[in-house]
Amino acid sequence: MTVIEAHNIRKSYGSLEVLHDVDLSVEEGEILGLIGPSGSGKSTLLRLLDLIEPANAGELSVFGIDTVADHGTWLDLRRRMGMLFQRPIVFNSSVYDNVAMGLRYRRAPGDNIDRKVKEALEAVGLSRYIKSRAIDLSGGEQQRVALSRVLVTDPEILFLDEPTANLDPTSTATIEAIVTRLNREAGMTVLISTHDLAQGQRLADRVGVMIAGTIAQTGPSREIFREPKNQQIARFVGVQNIIPARVVSRRGDFTVVEAREKEILSATPPPAEEVEMVVRGEDISLHRRKPGYEEAENLFPATVTAIEPTAPFVNVTVHCGCDLVALVTARRAEALGLHEGMEVWVSLQAKAVHLIPRAER
């Protein structure tokens, strides 16, 4: 079942357009990650979907109910959802009262509130602070209070707006574990925005990339990271090699492209004549001598021109007509005895070479 369906959403603050042409649908029980640079509109989109503020234009239905025509349903719909914000937000009262807020708004019976609050604080490991003032806790603890405050209301859809951006690794892990478990066990639908690509990959079944106020691409995270639709997305998802090339022919199932007189095979059907090759650094393998048996369709010699450590990996730039950046583990780089000027063999599978139409300049 589709729980959120948004079309052509637009939102401006004054003359500043924050969102435009946003289309998004969210299926019940999935974890959808929204990734994108700061200022791309992720937070604003989550607020619109959680019905915290209205869009300027577009269609939005939540739980199959059209929210544009009738604002009267907003409170009821909003009470079936929950949102956790980037900055830990607690109110000037006890931890208990903080967590009880949402249930009190819903006029839940007192003994019910008591039981749920205690359970929720147990789950985030904060039972001992139940009577403390929430503002005395650390940032990570405050964020866990905020999470339990949302979870006691049993939301069907949970929005997480960069929930771990300012947190230590332990609090981050706790929050990620809870969210994953709730999704698996309770079938809670989760929308999480993050600028942490690894977190997006780790948690999300499906990823949407937001660039400059709109969703540029959605798909399984593997697809987003391996087959970005355009150069901006490719850059954002951390592709090291975006190289201009020209389609020269087809060979069997493969497309032959030429970059600086070097022919490379790609498994992508040609999207245009002038293209860009998108190759992730970790898909490029380096060898000391020509491998005897190699499955990769592309195999060629090259010269190491630069070695740049970015622990725990090493960025190795090799020259083979065009420059390619390969991502090698530090251990492997040592084993290969890499140094500048060294001759190496490069192997690259055709399906690791993704082609996109060349961006117009």
Next chain:
Amino acid sequence: MVNGNPIIEGFIEAIELIITLDPQVVEITIRSLYVSLTATFFAALIALPLGALIYFYEFRGKHAVVSTLQTLYALPTVIVGLIVFLLLSNVGPFGFLRFLYTPGGMIVAQTVLIIPLLMGLTVSALSGIDRDKRYTITALGASRLQTVMTIIAEARFAVMSGVLLGFGRAIAEVGTVMIVGGNIRGATRVLTTAIALNTSMANYSLSIALGIILLAVALGVNIALSLVQRR
């Protein structure tokens, strides 16, 4: 002690007056507290809801209203005294109340004096609740009324500071109580007007005694303020 310095002498006598709970000192102190506390109470009763209304409702000229309130923080007390005097005098529209030269009239004057301060400080106290907190309240499923109540509860300490500041201004001012109350002995004489009168009559010991009490009240307000603001 007959030939001593009148100031030092006055100081010693003042301590005596306070320690022995001189009836005149006690009576003036109690009246002062009664007038200013009552005025603060009524001002709060009027100003807090109005301040909240200004904060929660979007209307044309909201900014101008808030600026005007902030200007009125420094409203000269004698001007308020004069206006309230004219309103309450026999020829004024509220003369029939017979409030002039009574503690009731003084309460009215001080109430009017500190209403702008309390309204303005209420607006800024509520504005201190940041955007993310308001989003959180909405996201937790609060209705419109529940949102308002939560924001007010969250701003309670800041609002309380405003009320304390208002009380401080009321008890320390001399202009309105002098004009509207008339400084009548045993009827409308309060700390500030008594100090003014006794000083002009060279009756320093009583002035100093009342001054010490006034300072103590101000100090008490300040301590209460810092306690509240630490929350």
